[in-house]
Amino acid sequence: MTDFAVRAEGISKSFGKTLALRKVDLEVPRGIVFGLLGPNGSGKSTTVRILATLLQPDTGVATVDGIDVVKHPDKVRQRIGLAGQYAAVDEYLTGRENLVMFGRLSGMSKSDARARADELLHQFDLADAADRVSKGYSGGMRRRLDLASSLMARPPILFLDEPTTGLDPRSRLGLWQTIQGLVADGITVLLTTQYLEEADRLAQRIAVLDKGDVIAVGSPGELKSRVGGESVEVAVVRPADLDAATRILAASASEAPRIDLERNRVIAAVADGAAAMARVSAAIAEAGIHTEELALRRPTLDEVFLALTGHTTEDEEPTA
Amino acid sequence: MSSPIRSLRDSGVIIWRQLIQLPRIPEVLIFALIQPVMFVLLFRYVFGGAIQTPGESYVNYLMPGIFAQTVAFGAVASGIGLAEDLRRGIIDRFRSLPMSRSAVLVGRTVSDLVRNAAVVAVMMGVGLLVGFRPSGSVAAIILAFALLFLTSFAFSWIGVVIALSLKTVEAVQSAGFIWLFPLTFASSAFVPTDSMPSWLQGFAVNQPFTVVVNAVRALFLAQPVGTLVWQALAWMIGITAVMIPLATRQYRRRTG
Numbered sequence: 001m002t003d004f005a006v007r008a009e010g011i012s013k014s015f016g017k018t019l020a021l022r023k024v025d026l027e028v029p030r031g032i033v034f035g036l037l038g039p040n041g042s043g044k045s046t047t048v049r050i051l052a053t054l055l056q057p058d059t060g061v062a063t064v065d066g067i068d069v070v071k072h073p074d075k076v077r078q079r080i081g082l083a084g085q086y087a088a089v090d091e092y093l094t095g096r097e098n099l100v101m102f103g104r105l106s107g108m109s110k111s112d113a114r115a116r117a118d119e120l121l122h123q124f125d126l127a128d129a130a131d132r133v134s135k136g137y138s139g140g141m142r143r144r145l146d147l148a149s150s151l152m153a154r155p156p157i158l159f160l161d162e163p164t165t166g167l168d169p170r171s172r173l174g175l176w177q178t179i180q181g182l183v184a185d186g187i188t189v190l191l192t193t194q195y196l197e198e199a200d201r202l203a204q205r206i207a208v209l210d211k212g213d214v215i216a217v218g219s220p221g222e223l224k225s226r227v228g229g230e231s232v233e234v235a236v237v238r239p240a241d242l243d244a245a246t247r248i249l250a251a252s253a254s255e256a257p258r259i260d261l262e263r264n265r266v267i268a269a270v271a272d273g274a275a276a277m278a279r280v281s282a283a284i285a286e287a288g289i290h291t292e293e294l295a296l297r298r299p300t301l302d303e304v305f306l307a308l309t310g311h312t313t314e315d316e317e318p319t320a
Numbered sequence: 321m322s323s324p325i326r327s328l329r330d331s332g333v334i335i336w337r338q339l340i341q342l343p344r345i346p347e348v349l350i351f352a353l354i355q356p357v358m359f360v361l362l363f364r365y366v367f368g369g370a371i372q373t374p375g376e377s378y379v380n381y382l383m384p385g386i387f388a389q390t391v392a393f394g395a396v397a398s399g400i401g402l403a404e405d406l407r408r409g410i411i412d413r414f415r416s417l418p419m420s421r422s423a424v425l426v427g428r429t430v431s432d433l434v435r436n437a438a439v440v441a442v443m444m445g446v447g448l449l450v451g452f453r454p455s456g457s458v459a460a461i462i463l464a465f466a467l468l469f470l471t472s473f474a475f476s477w478i479g480v481v482i483a484l485s486l487k488t489v490e491a492v493q494s495a496g497f498i499w500l501f502p503l504t505f506a507s508s509a510f511v512p513t514d515s516m517p518s519w520l521q522g523f524a525v526n527q528p529f530t531v532v533v534n535a536v537r538a539l540f541l542a543q544p545v546g547t548l549v550w551q552a553l554a555w556m557i558g559i560t561a562v563m564i565p566l567a568t569r570q571y572r573r574r575t576g
Contacts, residue, residue: 052416054575074418082416088409092341104333105419107326133344149413 004063005030005157005188006051011060013046020046022212023060028190028205033183035203036192037305042209044192045085048161051190052082064157078107081150084161084192088146091135095126095145098134099152106153113152120148124178140171147178158182160191164198176202196302210309223304229254230273232280235265235293242266245291248283252276267297327420334427335434338401342435352397352439356390357446363510364450371511376541380454383447384464384537385509387440391472392504392529394436395479396496402428402483403492406574415575425567429476436472440465454540464539467552471532474556477563484570509533528555 006028013021021043028034036044049055051062053073062069065079089098096117103113121130124144129137134145143163150158160179164172179202183189193199199206200220208216208223216223232252234245242259246266249257253268253276260266270276277296284291299307342349363371363382373381402425405411414424444452454461483492506520507513507530513521524530532555535548 049412054412054415077416077418080416082413085409088413090337090341090410091408092344093337097337097340101333101337102413102417105330105414105417105423107418 003030004028006034006062006064006190008047008051008062009060011047011050011057011062013043013050013055013057020212021050021057024209024212024214026207026214026217028188030188031183031186032204033179033189033191033202035199035206036190036209037194037196037199037203037206038192038209039194041211043212044194044209045161046212047209048082048084048159048190048192052080052159053077054082078153079155079157081153081155081158082161083143083146083150083158084163085165089134089142089149092133094131095121095134095137095141095148096130098145098149102149103152108153116152116154120151124148138171139167140174143167143171143175144178147175151182155187157188157190160189162192162194164193164195172198196300196305200300208305208308216304216308221298223308224298224300226304226307229269229271231267231269231297232277233265233267233293233295233297234280234284234291235263237264237290237292239264241287241289244287245284245289248280248287251283252279264292273298323420327422327426330420330423331426331430334423335431338427338431339434348397349435349439352390352394352435353442355393356386356439356443359389360386360443360446360450367510372515373512377451377453379447379451380541381512381537382510383443383452383454384540385507385533386447387443387468388471388529388533388536389504389509390439390443391436391468392475392500394432394439394472395475395482395500396493397435397479398428398432398476399479399483399492399496400489401432402480403486403489406483407489411575421571422568425480425571429473429480432476433469433472437465437469440468455542456540457542460539460542460545463549464536467532467536467539467549467556470553470556470560474559474563477560477567480567481563481570484567484574503527503529507533508537528552528559531555 004027006026008024008026010023010025011021012019012023024043024047036047038044046055050057051064051069053069053076056070064076067075067079069076090101093101099117099120100113103116104110108116121127124147126141126144126148129141134142137145147163163179164175167175176198179189179191191202203220205217205219206223207214216226232249234249236242236245242264246257246259249266249268252270254271255269257266257268273296281294284294360382364379368378368382371378411424456464479496482495486492486495506524507527508524509529513524513530516524531548532552535545535552537543538545538548
């Protein structure tokens with residue numbers, strides 16, 4: 001038993017002349033959601049496909065649950081579940097039939113597979129649709145079935161490749177809660193996403209991939225702090241209070257405040273986030289200023305990506 | 321669990337999956353039937369009157385050819401089915417499971433054999449309706465069907481190899497018919513090969529599809545069989561023996 005659920009050392013992969021992964025190192029501790037964040041074509045899916053034994057790396061070593069993915073793929077397959085954009089369910093089978101099929105192919109007996117399917121259909125809110133052909137399912141239902149399929153054999157490690165891509169916001173929120181529930185049950189999840197918000201919300205650790213390189217690893221908070229500190233933002237109700245608010249902010253700020261006249265806002269970078277926030281808040285109340293908003297801002301992961309790569313997530317063309 | 325038993329069990333699961341799909345995609349079965357029915361009507365009533373088949377009525381000559389063509393065209397369905405699975409990513413999920421590697425391909429070809437058997441059974445009924453009167457013994461007719469099913473299996477493996485060698489479902493569809501049309505028409509299936517120009521006869525007489533058609537026809541019509549059945553068996557077993565390792569290799573390569 002190693003300390004890491006998933007470990008990759010120097011894995012590289014090329015497709016023809018295209019280098020998809022360049023000596024990627026990853027260490028995924030047990031029992032957390034690990035986010036693999038990056039735009040299309042950054043190598044997220046290639047990484048997952050190597051770890052899930054679907055692809056062999058050109059160089060490097062990868063282990064899942066301590067087992068080498070190239071040397072013992074069958075043992076790895078007994079310990080993983082794979083769901084997401086590249087792992088489909090059979091649209092001409094019912095939800096229940098899909099689950100039983102994947103359970104049987106994982107080596108479960110017929111009765112075990114049926115019992116487990118029942119359990120998962122209830123857990124994933126698919127009991128009513130269980131005996132309908134999955135072709136008629138909504139996008140959210142299909143993803144839930146997809147996720148349930150990957151959990152049939154109770155794998156300790158789950159790979160989710162862009163699990164919410166293409167889902168509406170409500171279904172996405174539901175799936176997020178489901179994933180959080182899985183981790184609460186002790187499963188390790190390695191999740192790829194191009195949604196910064198998703199990684200921020202779900203992952204305890206994030207690796208940022210860009211063009212086949214891991215360019216940063218850390219907690220969401222650490223990554224954000226690498227891009228510069230926090231700032232305090234005040235929006236006043238009466239425009240006349242803007243000057244007073246600016247003076248208060250300037251007293252606590254590490255830089256000169258920026259004023260947004262149009263929206264009656266003033267924002268300033270602070271060195272000591274929470275303490276500065278408390279001072280500003282007290283001073284504003286003492287001065288009798290009515291605020292519409294008073295907030296401590298941290299940079300978004302979009303800003304993190306821009307700071308780390310020098311470009312935004314949008315200007316990389318998808319290659320996949 | 322030992323690996324041969326695991327392979328059998330997993331193949332059984334895949335066969336079950338394919339067979340319960342069948343009634344849920346009726347268009348697949350319907351199109352699998354429309355095409356041979358059209359050929360029967362076309363050749364029986366449109367071209368048949370102009371085709372000389374000494375010693376036999378044309379409909380008796382035609383139907384064994386139709387049966388053989390029907391199972392051969394099943395190769396296209398096998399190829400398209402596999403290409404669809406590859407495209408939709410279900411093969412990726414199968415590969416992430418600790419299941420037998422061979423089950424996906426074996427399950428596909430065996431379930432396609434079952435489907436082809438059903439289509440041939442319906443075509444037998446159609447044949448009887450339009451005047452097909454086999455005179456062979458029951459044993460000979462059973463042997464004829466067995467030979468057709470073996471042909472179906474062999475051709476499905478060809479379809480699988482094609483599907484694994486091409487990138488898109490559309491390419492698999494077009495490629496399937498490109499080789500099947502010359503193979504099934506430049507044969508003894510619809511017209512006697514001695515009516516063809518000599519340069520074509522060399523191919524038409526000796527190619528495996530003609531051998532199968534001649535063997536099946538001889539069995540149905542109580543004609544002298546000679547070594548025809550053995551030749552047909554050798555061809556089909558040979559094709560299967562070459563295609564299975566080829567398909568396995570392509571499957572490995574294609575899936576990483």
